[in-house]
Amino acid sequence: LSEDKAERGNYFEDFRLGQIFDHATPRTVTEGDAALYLALTGSRFAVHSSDPFAQAIGYKRAPLDDFLAFHLVFGKTVADISLNAIANLGYADGRFGVPLYPGDTIRAHSEVIGLRENSNRKSGIVYVRSRGVNQNGETIVDYVRWVMVAKRDPAAQAPSPHIPTLPDAVPPETLIVPAGLDPTPYDRALSGSRFGFDDYQPGEKIDHRDGMTLEEAEHAMATRLYQNNARVHFDAFQARTQSEGGKRLVYGGHVISLARALSCNGLGNAFHVAAINAGRHVAPAHAGDTIYAWSEILAKAELPGRRDFGALRLRTIATKDRPCADFPDKNGDAYDSAVVLDLDYWVLMPL
Amino acid sequence: LSEDKAERGNYFEDFRLGQIFDHATPRTVTEGDAALYLALTGSRFAVHSSDPFAQAIGYKRAPLDDFLAFHLVFGKTVADISLNAIANLGYADGRFGVPLYPGDTIRAHSEVIGLRENSNRKSGIVYVRSRGVNQNGETIVDYVRWVMVAKRDPAAQAPSPHIPTLPDAVPPETLIVPAGLDPTPYDRALSGSRFGFDDYQPGEKIDHRDGMTLEEAEHAMATRLYQNNARVHFDAFQARTQSEGGKRLVYGGHVISLARALSCNGLGNAFHVAAINAGRHVAPAHAGDTIYAWSEILAKAELPGRRDFGALRLRTIATKDRPCADFPDKNGDAYDSAVVLDLDYWVLMPL
């Protein structure tokens, strides 16, 4: 039957605990991806902008942005995991491994590590650990996400519930430092920020000040670049006909990238994202929204055997159409209505 | 006179049967073009995404998308052939030759192979055979198109009519198989589709399901990337002032690329477009339209001496703002009002 040829994706009842997915499509990344990422996000971190700057501190050359790597891996998981997603609920226990360089080829795999049907029996939560590897099998990024997936048939039998135990945060002593990294020659005039690890204190809040307005063409180009084929990002006809005035949803990862790029103003020496502790897309973003961001220093950690740089645990909040000079946040479980993203992560920064 | 310096393009009465054009502008293609093509179309075919995947089946590295090559060649022909076009009427007898790789340089030539004035004497049909070659003079793609071109002066003498004889389809035994191609190691887990040549039957119809909404910035960027300078794609002021509510026309080739990218869902192993048998832009597309597509298997052909893959003759129909679950088509000569493209072509697919 012809309808078998075009994939409809997996529904909640199709998943099994321990199930492994080897995702399509392998992807060789290039300088073209790097240029597009820059043009789509406005990132200005020196290590991703300049080969000599990156080489001076021990990289082979300018690595691709950490979140570009993340999105490429995430994109590959969509066809198997979340084509029938109702909502992308969260991330945890994400660690970045080897840098991703132009010329490397990414593949991705996922394992189902948790399943729980919702009480309405129309959907369930799927927990997966996804891993992106390069052509040598080295891990680029490894993370857990959970997502609410529709059932094809509400009457279908659901597997017995299993909710994985996840750490609140990646322990800093397990952060992976790219091999050969030596930030001694790190040049703070070139990076554009004079502040290093020692200048930041837990509890400190930073308003990143700038705003970036989203356009349909931009988030759609970014999401296609990642070969993420979730139709909610692309099909305005469906969005319009399914709810009055409906618009395409912006891929949440694009908001993460914008928030990270905005954070360069205030955290310009946070040259590497080492881990994702937790992340939540608090509210959807749409074309026309202007994204702002602020960050809080949650913790500082020295790294085993390293006296040249340390790790900052950051919480970055992104909002839409609301500048962040007064740090909009949540009260208990209720977020300020402008908040779209709450991301908890570790970055590396020279001392 | 200054007005001589800025080209106004050729009018119908300027063309002569047998006339040869060596088109400007030579173009070295790069990984940047490949990344942009992916970001603009959402293509997910593995062979164009991954160097190792492409190398495993005999390519030097990931070739650029076949239609990207086609558009680059087409773009070069515009300044000489169709700057004064009223409508791009059709394609025929198109064959793809050697793969196009990053670093190659494209040039293009055309020969006028047919001319016929319209009865209103205000315009005429120009038939050209266009050929794109790489820096070694090897043919990348070779095709016939015909286009209705305005006359500068309705009273001008027209050449005697000559309509070329064109095949209904490219005979499958003349399809060009890229040298060294050996799809034995072709990996259907990585390509994202488990279906091969043997799984498809003539008459089978496939709804590609997904929809892709067009934005002005997207089609304009694609068309500029191809250095196609037909002003109808770029000048909104002219479009608005020449007809109320008028909008820029989307380059028909961008719709072809979107339809091909959408077809990955259902034809994910159709890794190479080998020929264009016929093509018609049934109706214009504009920014805001959401493109859907479905395909029919018109025929299957084994290739001389090849037991590892075969050729499928496909007809892909693209629509705007109309999902294709019920395969909107034509009745006699009258197309469903949503149809924008009817493309007949050969693809290669592993057995």
Add this chain to the structure above:
Amino acid sequence: LSEDKAERGNYFEDFRLGQIFDHATPRTVTEGDAALYLALTGSRFAVHSSDPFAQAIGYKRAPLDDFLAFHLVFGKTVADISLNAIANLGYADGRFGVPLYPGDTIRAHSEVIGLRENSNRKSGIVYVRSRGVNQNGETIVDYVRWVMVAKRDPAAQAPSPHIPTLPDAVPPETLIVPAGLDPTPYDRALSGSRFGFDDYQPGEKIDHRDGMTLEEAEHAMATRLYQNNARVHFDAFQARTQSEGGKRLVYGGHVISLARALSCNGLGNAFHVAAINAGRHVAPAHAGDTIYAWSEILAKAELPGRRDFGALRLRTIATKDRPCADFPDKNGDAYDSAVVLDLDYWVLMPL
């Protein structure tokens, strides 16, 4: 204090005559930048499109577009010079040096060469000479611009006024010819224009005919590609809330690039921009505007010891929503209301 971490940029009273800025962020340019520039501007000059074409006349390979180099340098100066700019007033004495190739890394420096407080004491004019260099310290482009910058505190003491002496135009005998350049094999069939240096006469005017409509996503992508972080180009929420119906300002350099790209139709052999004599953004451009352009030949100059090419001094005027068949210009100081750009520059062209 956290507010120290996010840069607010310099205000007028922060500048000192003779002050030197070593700007962040170093940037390695790639084929990805070249492809994006082409997709965003529609440029069709052969020397930037084809490696063999460029090599035939003595370049190492296709250099990046001259204005792409300029914008990358300009972008780096923004964080230090013009984050609090009210208006970018003009350019002068700009000369292009060595070609910029993929793989090169750009850095930028500026010196404050003039300061003058405005009579209202709320702002002042800052004159800077900015210089972009490659990884070998060779100058890519060197130019003066002046910009009106707000004061943080109107009561702040201003430095004594100093207005630099600037030439009306770069003397043609000081134009820098890229080393090794030999346009003897320059192929006018491939470049798309049959006109050379000898065909142009001072006083001649050329309507470039085509129009290019600006989209928000396009100018924002271009401006982010240059890592220009002036918020007026990106933050639609601020634009909307600060003035009713307010829209983001298009980076004036994007209009320069569009005008240069449009000028290919009429000046297709002006293969290299050698100097910027003067430039003025007469009026702002916004998304939705359609840019047109015309040029006047101001002067012709032979170059010392060169019989193979000469320099044309051009004035290119760009308009919005107004075709240029009748060469809209200024009467005294009053420009036609459609004019957005008045650019005076030298180009090289084969004889």
